[in-house]
Amino acid sequence: xxxxxxxxxxxxxxxxxxxxxxxxxxxxxxxxxxxxxxxxxxxxxxxxxxxxxxxxxxxxxxxxxxxxxxxxxxxxxxxxxxxxxxxxxxxxxxxxxxxxxxxxxxxxxxxxxxxxxxxxxxxxxxxxxxxxxxxxxxxxxxxxxxxxxxxxxxxxxxxxxxxxxxxxxxxxxxxxxxxxxxxxxxxxxxxxxxxxxxxxxxxxxxxxxxxxxxxxxxxxxxxxxxxxxxxxxxxxxxxxxxxxxxxxxxxxxxxxxxxxxxxxxxxxxxxxxxxxxxxxxxxxxxxxxxxxxxxxx
Ligand code: UTP
Numbered sequence: 001x002x003x004x005x006x007x008x009x010x011x012x013x014x015x016x017x018x019x020x021x022x023x024x025x026x027x028x029x030x031x032x033x034x035x036x037x038x039x040x041x042x043x044x045x046x047x048x049x050x051x052x053x054x055x056x057x058x059x060x061x062x063x064x065x066x067x068x069x070x071x072x073x074x075x076x077x078x079x080x081x082x083x084x085x086x087x088x089x090x091x092x093x094x095x096x097x098x099x100x101x102x103x104x105x106x107x108x109x110x111x112x113x114x115x116x117x118x119x120x121x122x123x124x125x126x127x128x129x130x131x132x133x134x135x136x137x138x139x140x141x142x143x144x145x146x147x148x149x150x151x152x153x154x155x156x157x158x159x160x161x162x163x164x165x166x167x168x169x170x171x172x173x174x175x176x177x178x179x180x181x182x183x184x185x186x187x188x189x190x191x192x193x194x195x196x197x198x199x200x201x202x203x204x205x206x207x208x209x210x211x212x213x214x215x216x217x218x219x220x221x222x223x224x225x226x227x228x229x230x231x232x233x234x235x236x237x238x239x240x241x242x243x244x245x246x247x248x249x250x251x252x253x254x255x256x257x258x259x260x261x262x263x264x265x266x267x268x269x270x271x272x273x274x275x276x277x278x279x280x281x282x283x284x285x286x287x288x289x290x291x292x293x294x295x296x297x
Pocket of ligand 1 (some may be wrong): 009011012013014015016017027055097103105106107108109111112130131256268
């Protein structure tokens with residue numbers, strides 16, 4: 001059975017992005033001219049997902065509004081003859097079937113996924129983190145589902161190599177390469193120290209999970225940081241269920257982190273059809289000024 005439902009958890013506090021994320025969900029901060037979460041929803045749609053389940057929380061209602069019809073705005077744009085903008089706005093609300101559910105307290109990513117249990121039902125499903133953008137063709141999730149369809153079963157985690165000194169920021173796998181880009185995962189550890197880390201292969205924000213994960217999440221105690229960790233649930237289910245890591249093709253940006261967000265803006269800005277040439281010119285000019293500054297000091 002192939003995967004048609006995707007959960008996008010977006011109920012976290014976003015503490016790494018304060019103060020910007022105090023009243024505005026970090027998932028709505030724009031990468032050039034589109035909110036981060038729209039890139040994520042587009043990846044799901046381009047992959048062939050037919051139902052997106054948003055997990056939102058307090059102060060996050062604007063995320064639902066972003067994907068809803070905005071009658072007043074559409075009326076205003078229509079009456080002003082701004083048809084290009086009208087089309088952009090309408091396309092967002094017509095994208096895909098979006099269902100949303102609230103996580104009443106942000107108790108951790110694992111808990112956020114558990115909130116989607118009833119809507120997901122008894123099917124394998126995808127999870128895309130709302131602040132993790134992957135620039136890839138075909139989309140990262142499509143690559144993963146292609147692998148899943150070949151294997152027919154299993155948990156699949158998107159993985160990438162990270163510098164050894166950064167392993168403490170990620171879930172890290174202990175795995176063996178079995179074919180091009182595909183690893184079997186023997187164990188998983190959330191945010192290990194450099195010394196205890198079994199590899200430098202980090203799990204990033206794309207997962208394919210079976211419905212059995214919900215049962216594990218229901219009985220799971222809080223883990224690192226006092227949060228109900230998805231990594232812990234995967235590690236536990238992995239004792240009886242095959243887990244694979246797939247080293248996807250593409251570039252990943254952590255848009256929930258200030259520096260990752262800035263880099264994503266530069267990279268997507270350079271590719272933007274209208275703004276790209278001006279952004280490139282601006283960067284080159286700024287780099288020249290920085291260089292001159294170094295030379296005169
Ligand atoms: P993060 O690890 O980025 O956590 O979550 P966070 O709490 O949002 O941000 P920081 O670390 O405090 O800066 C990854 C994704 O999971 C969601 C977040 O909204 C984000 O999209 N999430 C996290 C939830 O939906 N609920 C939670 O309890 C935690």
